[in-house]
Amino acid sequence: MNSLIDPLIQYSLHLADNSLILGQRNAEWTGHGPILEQDIAISNISLDLIGQARNFYQYAAQLINQSTSQPVNQLTHWAITEDILAYLRDEKDFKNCLLVELKRGDWAVTVLRQFFFSTYQFYLYQQLQKSEDATLAAIAEKSLKEVTYHLRWSAEWVIRLGAGTDESNKRITTALNDLWPHTGELTVNADYENILSLEEIAVDLNTIQVQWMDKIKEVLSQATLQMPENKWMQTGGKQGKHTEHLGYILAEMQFLQRTYPGVEW
């Protein structure tokens, strides 16, 4: 079991980072949404994602504190908490997919990215709720109902924009071509996923790849959008190799805790 602790920490952090970074990105719309109802919708989705991230970070913190090989935080000598994991790690320690860290873009980028990601989360959590790890299974079970709303909302927006006006179609076509090379990573296992899926702890992403692609094809076709040709896919986020955009988002998100460590409201 001990040899699984490290991959389990990595996996929990990966799941947490995905949700946190997309939640933070979407929250950039709060107060700036195209209309009030959609401002509220995207902010609600952010809140769900950040809530899911907290659950995964709390679990990761618990695992790190229990494992003797990982000492307390070197900087502060405090026990690891969810906040330390969110606010005091550097870019290379973040294991989120590249897709979630890309710039907010316009509404088309936002809803299309959300659709790609929610489709992934929907099939992922369906499997993860059967995980041998009871905590991961519980978080997945809890999150799945929320993700169902996100998937429906984002898919409807993709169709609305794709099959809408010339301008909305042009915007979402551009978004599709820009985002597509960053979607491959969603369904490719990292090392920690390979190790943990053998023990039926993590989801083997090969098992959801076809479902993901079928859903994307179905919705893009309803949106009268062309499936992009299978281009070369960008990877690395899940191993800590990021685009230049992550640094900026971390700088904004982390500066308060780095300037005043441990400060509370």
Added chain:
Amino acid sequence: MVKEMNTDKQKILSLLEQVPDPEVPVLSVIDLGIVRDVIFFNTPSGAGGIEVIITPTYSGCPAMDIISMQIKMILLEHGFKKVIVTNTLSPAWTTEWMSEAGKEKLRAYGIAPPNAVQSVCDVNLFAEQETVQCPHCKSYRTILISQFGSTACKALYKCNNCLEPFDYFKCH
């Protein structure tokens, strides 16, 4: 001893009926169905302690910390010594756990309670929605504006009869 514990449990549950949900203050944590269990345990010193197990409505529910604190406060105020509040995620909360009294309170407060048939969100795009009754004029001529409302647990509706907008506590 068992009898004593049962009376204590009843007493604790009735105290918790006074703890409101900070975002929908007309509902207590009991009405919402987020109190899952009350467990009695012995501390190493031999004194008795109480563990209250609660579950969040949504993962990102920002009220959980306040609710935990309020539960502790009210029990300490009433002489219970060692109180801990634990969060659990599984089984996941559902509006099926909301009490009938809670649903009536919601309606009186101007929020449409979850429909009796629990039709939760699925991935059917642009699907027909189940009709929701307007809490103000009781008309069924209502229309969904957005699945996402002022808090995670609510959707936005509009009544085409009295023309008032209203919140619907959505099935989950």
